[in-house]
Amino acid sequence: QVHLVESGGGLVQPGGSLRLSCTASGFTLADHTIAWFRQAPGKEREGVSYTSTYNDITYYEDAVKGRFTVSKDNAKNMVYLQMDSLKPDDTAVYYCAASLQRSFQGLVVSTSPEEYEYWGQGTQVTVSS
Numbered sequence: 058q059v060h061l062v063e064s065g066g067g068l069v070q071p072g073g074s075l076r077l078s079c080t081a082s083g084f085t086l087a088d089h090t091i092a093w094f095r096q097a098p099g100k101e102r103e104g105v106s107y108t109s110t111y112n113d114i115t116y117y118e119d120a121v122k123g124r125f126t127v128s129k130d131n132a133k134n135m136v137y138l139q140m141d142s143l144k145p146d147d148t149a150v151y152y153c154a155a156s157l158q159r160s161f162q163g164l165v166v167s168t169s170p171e172e173y174e175y176w177g178q179g180t181q182v183t184v185s186s
Contacts, residue, residue: 059083059175063153066180069143077138079153079177087131090156090166092173093138095149106138107166110159116166143184150179
């Protein structure tokens, strides 16, 4: 009934670009706080971006700031992660996640994976020459 599905991952050379898509069904993404996380083998899951339900403001982690951009298409119930100037360190499985919460202890977004109740299956991004 409730689905979050990522797509668009693949192989890309350093400096290249990739756009990931996240499609939701069974709920409305516009009513949810949306986040992208990533996880490389042997490493902890780390945040990429967090989009508030308030004016669609997106906050980016320093590692991707200036290179990654989140956009939404509410009519299609989709969110996108545009990834430019990719580096080998960006190699990871990327997940989109959503939370019905609109505030988190006074903050408009949460950086904690535990706060997000809906998750996609993940899509592999590999940056290598």
